[in-house]
Amino acid sequence: MSTIRTIAAVAACKAARGILRMLHRGGTALPGKVAMKFDKEVLRTVSRGMKIIVVTGTNGKTTTCRMLEHALTRSGFPCLANKSGANLLSGVTAEFVCSADWRGRPKTEYAVVECDEGALKQVVPLLAPEVITVTNLFRDQLDRYGEVTHTLNAVKSGVEASPQTALCLNADCSLTSSIALDVPNPVFYYGLDVPVGEQKETEISDARHCIRCGTAYEYRYYTYAHLGGFCCPNCGYSRHDADVSVTQINSVSPAGSEVRMKWRGSKKDAAISLPAVFNIYNAAAAVCAFTVFSDRLKERHGITLPAESIFDALSDVESSFGRMENFDLDGVPVQMILVKNPAGCSQSISYLTQLKQDYMLAACLNDRTADGHDISWIWDADYEKLSEDPYLKQILVCGDRAEDLQLRLKYAGIPEERIELLPDFASMLGKIRTSNLPVFAMPNYTSMLELRGLLSQATGKKAFWK
Ligand SMILES: [Zn+2]
Structure with missing residues (x-):
């Protein structure tokens, strides 16, 4: 009543x-x-x-x-x-x-x-x-x-x-x-x-x-x-x-x-x-x-x-917002995999390494309230597996804590020359657009919102509350 x-x-x-x-x-x-x-x-x-x-x-x-x-x-x-x-x-x-x-x-x-x-x-x-x-x-x-x-x-x-x-x-x-x-x-x-x-x-x-x-x-x-x-x-x-x-x-x-x-x-x-x-x-x-x-x-x-x-x-079933979501950016296939914790991140890395096809990785890390301010979890995720993957050709890194992520990747044994630190998401989008390999984006929550915002603008996808 x-x-x-x-x-x-x-x-x-x-x-x-x-x-x-x-x-x-x-x-x-x-x-x-x-x-x-x-x-x-x-x-x-x-x-x-x-x-x-x-x-x-x-x-x-x-x-x-x-x-x-x-x-x-x-x-x-x-x-x-x-x-x-x-x-x-x-x-x-x-x-x-x-x-x-x-x-x-x-x-x-x-x-x-x-x-x-x-x-x-x-x-x-x-x-x-x-x-x-x-x-x-x-x-x-x-x-x-x-x-x-x-x-x-x-x-x-x-x-x-x-x-x-x-x-x-x-x-x-x-x-x-x-x-x-x-x-x-x-x-x-x-x-x-x-x-x-x-x-x-x-x-x-x-x-x-x-x-x-x-x-x-x-x-x-x-x-x-x-x-x-x-x-x-x-x-x-x-x-x-x-x-x-x-x-x-x-x-x-x-x-x-x-x-x-x-x-x-x-x-x-x-x-x-x-x-x-x-x-x-x-x-x-x-x-x-x-x-x-x-x-x-x-x-x-x-x-x-x-x-x-x-x-x-x-x-x-179609993927939801940022979770295995596919984009086509001027002919470059981009698959976005949201990662928020060590277990999910390690599993996403396993997924990438078992595909056995050349690819570029776009890794993003922010540390805002919705992400949890503590980003130390990246040290528990199995990035080492990426260093053993011959198909991974380049890694782009971006976000508020991009430098921490870059350091983590270096410690994982990935050669420095394969990692490129980018100042903002617009530059990352630019790099993705000109990639001649499929791109997998692995952002955490708020960095996903930023990158996805730019990607959806560029490809005409809807914002999430629509
Ligand atoms: Zn017991």
Whole structure:
């Protein structure tokens, strides 16, 4: 039931967004803050009755959401999604309020919500989602979250706030799957049943020791970082069998991957239109979440959502903002890979080195608030692998902390003459434009915004809030 407070909150939120857009500002959180001034829990009202999937975790949230949203839409279930990346309470509130009618009644029945790990405990009680999917937990932006166990506890309290919600957890992540040990929710698992690439125990790990007893894990196989077939030899905490799993990786290229999955007890071949191993994980997460969502819609609401349609969606989902996003700059193919932490960065480097084709790398590093001011994580990322890659011909470096990144690359063993330090993003764009090789851009968050802004201007792509 809408109250005067709700109506005021909705009106104020829509007005604030309207004004921001008139000023050509993509402000995504402010309208939500304005709405909450009138009605603190307006999100509960404007999402009432909606069937919602929430996605959280350190890496892969945005892409997993995009896959789910695409699957729903192409099955004829229009849904709301916070595509702008505003994933704190204020941003999620703004998205829902602005899409409701003037009395605060939702206009769509479904939603896919990306939620920041730290904001989960505020957002989840208001949304009461059908499904929460956790992608993984890695060390990320230390000055915002502290240690990774702090993030784990934050996610756990979010889950505890909604005990009816089904959980989809990454079976290969010992941190993520430990959430199941302490919560009453129904739990489902997804993961990779097979190792990926060369096995390397020395790779960075945010979870070497058992979360329950502190003994060092043993691994049957690794996929990347601390993900894989872990087992504690002391207390027996180990990887849970996955309900949805990748059993075979058939091919990987810049255009995507082909895999075989175990799904509903049988084999299913799947094409994933987004490249790299982390997107195979995102695809498995999306398949698991979509399947569980479809089952719950049937059981609880008598609605039939064809669960198989997730596979069609994976084969033609488009990349989202800066994440494996492709540009054509006057004939030069540019693929942009957002990196924000050591695990994601090392995985992006693995992706580049296994392509085995000549390329130029454009690496960018800023240290603004949205990036986390501490950039020491670059020392934990596996840039050494680049020095062994004969196909990498040149590296352009740019951003507020370009010199730190240049130093890191030198320490990784990359010859100085192959690294070019550029004073600004416009010069970087100029260099990219005249490249005779494909370019892979590897920026962190705010440097992605800058480089992407210039690239989209030059190639005619839309700004993100449009
Ligand atoms: Zn143990």
